[in-house]
Amino acid sequence: MDKKIENYLENLLPASPDSAKALEKYAEINHVPIIHRNSMHMINLILTMKQPQAILEVGTAIGYSALRMLEGAQDAKITTIEKDETRYLEAVTNIQEQKRNSQIEVILGDAADVMQNLAEKKKQFDVIFIDAAKGQYQSYFDLADRILISGGILITDNVLFRGMVYSDEETPKKYKTLVRKLKAYNEMLMNHPDYHTSIIPIDDGVSISYKR
Ligand code: SAM
Numbered sequence: 001m002d003k004k005i006e007n008y009l010e011n012l013l014p015a016s017p018d019s020a021k022a023l024e025k026y027a028e029i030n031h032v033p034i035i036h037r038n039s040m041h042m043i044n045l046i047l048t049m050k051q052p053q054a055i056l057e058v059g060t061a062i063g064y065s066a067l068r069m070l071e072g073a074q075d076a077k078i079t080t081i082e083k084d085e086t087r088y089l090e091a092v093t094n095i096q097e098q099k100r101n102s103q104i105e106v107i108l109g110d111a112a113d114v115m116q117n118l119a120e121k122k123k124q125f126d127v128i129f130i131d132a133a134k135g136q137y138q139s140y141f142d143l144a145d146r147i148l149i150s151g152g153i154l155i156t157d158n159v160l161f162r163g164m165v166y167s168d169e170e171t172p173k174k175y176k177t178l179v180r181k182l183k184a185y186n187e188m189l190m191n192h193p194d195y196h197t198s199i200i201p202i203d204d205g206v207s208i209s210y211k212r
Helices: 003-012 018-029 037-050 064-072 085-097 111-120 134-147 173-191
Strands: 054-058 077-082 104-108 125-130 148-157 195-200 206-211
Touching: 003 037, 018 064, 037 064, 037 125, 037 148, 037 206, 054 064, 054 111, 054 134, 064 077, 064 085, 064 104, 077 085, 077 111, 085 104, 111 134, 125 134, 134 148, 134 173, 173 195, 173 206
Parallel strands: 054 077, 054 125, 077 104, 125 148
Antiparallel strands: 148 206, 195 206
16 A cells, blocks of 8 residues: 555544554554554444444454444444454453443454354344454355345455555465455455445555445
């Protein structure tokens, strides 16, 4: 992505709330991957327009994006899945500190297992945000499709993965499989008859899909 545009847009953003700034700082110091601020801002624009009741997040980390999604969707209930126990516990603590535990439920477990379970329980979500293992996006999509309402929105982060998904340069060997999977994912989403998708080239690439 063009750094100049990124910086320009980032400088135009309103400041994050103090509680979010503290998590941004913590994530930076401790190398926890959290969503970029421009992408977060766009997601909150979508949530403000959509006003969803039920949101599913796949990949909690320390709870940063789950907490911030409540800025756009004040009345939503958020279910968020994290498989790493340390991060799960950090997320639970952060959510409790911000007194949002009645709105955000963190589930410890592998995303595919938990989503399968939600599907079996016939749970339904208005918005699903996929932000976990990038190599698993196709399986997450297949499960998400079962629990996303018609008229719902699917958001996927990192779909342009460091620019490697569209670069002419040879992909470093260790990322070849991942990049191939992400390319296939993007093509699948863009051609899916039940979804209207746009890929937004900000930060690491975010796709927004409307389910017909
Ligand atoms: N959405 C978070 C935010 O913006 O604040 C960031 C999530 S981070 C990019 C991805 C998280 O997904 C990591 O904390 C990782 O442990 C978790 N993760 C990876 N694979 C997973 C899986 N199979 N099931 C559940 N969580 C997983």
